Amino acid sequence: MQPIEAKVAQVISERDLAINRGSSAGVEVGMRFKILSSEPAEIRDPDTDEVLGKVEISKVEVEVVSVQPTLAVCRTFKKIxxxxxxxxxxxxxxxxxxxxxxxxxxxxxxxxxxQTLRSDESFVVNELDPNGSFVKRGDRAIQLV
Incomplete structure (x- = not known):
């Protein structure tokens, strides 16, 4: 079974985000996704500067808490x-x-x-300003299987 891939559609709050896949793509409540940086990091040889390969950088893991046909709301679940x-x-x-x-x-x-979606891990009461989040609209999300 191929993992479901999506993108962050919107950062909703310090713990919640929406992805652009929902029940019509097979997303269900309780599924977990890894939010990845928008591009993999290139790993270069320190001597030759040759690109050795690329690695995916995981920013945070989230769990689906509600699903609609074309979107799902996910929330951070790890405790610090x-x-x-x-x-x-x-x-x-x-x-x-x-x-x-x-x-x-x-x-x-x-x-x-x-854990929150904020890069400085401080709490806020209001909606999270997208500029204060290290998770950005358009970041890739891949289902954890």
Whole structure:
């Protein structure tokens, strides 16, 4: 079975995008696609500068969450864990506050969030500006099988 190929039709939000293939092309909810750079990267020999070949660069993987006949909406699904600050026992120093020197630092827990389509991975509330996304309209999408 040949994987379904599509292109990003629009970046909708920080986690959602639409591709230009839908149920009429066999796309179903739950399918996963790899979003590729618009062109493969050329790999060149460092000595001769001869092109050795090309490799596909994957930007992000998405999962289909809704399907229409000619388009599908896909969402990022991978989670990223941002490490918190470890708890410290009380150690007095000229730079610590009295509370920290007596009771220690309670630390902060790890934060878990979903991968986004933004190149800087910061959150936004409004619709994602296409200029702030590293996924662009026209990027190729290929089904993960």
């Amino acid at each position: 864990v941002l490490p918190g600050k470890p708890k410290r026992t009380g150690i007095a120093s000229p730079y610590s506050s009295l509370r920290e020197s007596i009771f220690g630092d309670i630390g902060t827990p790890d934060k878990e969030r979903y």
